Amino acid sequence: MGRYGKAEVVELLNERGIPFEMVEHEAVYTMEGMAALHLPFADEVVKNLFLRDDKKRSYYLAVMPEDKPANMKELRRLLESRPLRFASEEDLGEILGLISGAVTPFGILNDEEHRVIVVFDEELRSYRGIGIHPNDNTATVHIALDDMIALVQDQGNEIRFVDMPWPDKAE
Numbered sequence: 001m002g003r004y005g006k007a008e009v010v011e012l013l014n015e016r017g018i019p020f021e022m023v024e025h026e027a028v029y030t031m032e033g034m035a036a037l038h039l040p041f042a043d044e045v046v047k048n049l050f051l052r053d054d055k056k057r058s059y060y061l062a063v064m065p066e067d068k069p070a071n072m073k074e075l076r077r078l079l080e081s082r083p084l085r086f087a088s089e090e091d092l093g094e095i096l097g098l099i100s101g102a103v104t105p106f107g108i109l110n111d112e113e114h115r116v117i118v119v120f121d122e123e124l125r126s127y128r129g130i131g132i133h134p135n136d137n138t139a140t141v142h143i144a145l146d147d148m149i150a151l152v153q154d155q156g157n158e159i160r161f162v163d164m165p166w167p168d169k170a171e
Contacts, residue, residue, distance in 0.1 A: 004109040006136035029101030045131035053082035064121035102137040
């Protein structure tokens, strides 16, 4: 079975005529590492969380603004899910063909059973594009959200949009 890595993601984007900007860089594993790269689209680099419910029945890939805290209880409520936790490194590799630090919506291209629901934060609709890894944390791609949504839909995975609130600044 063919797995999508960086070269295959770039090839797919080119084949489909999807415009994108890509910056190659050293491997990064954290959002702090990403910030240190000073990418031209650094303000639109997103955070990607691979989650599952407590029974391993549902898997979610949550894509949200990099600086927005991920409130698992609120996300659970918005998704009407069972309690959420981070999926294991094993699940990440098996289902999305990714390693920790390289989580990205492009991993959906490796989800042959369409097990993962991709969850986008509503706020991303206001972005010019989203900065994500091309299934490899040695590069970052800036792609229009609509193009990413189309790729996920073509793959056959479910997409949900949630309006994750910012924490109350008064707390």
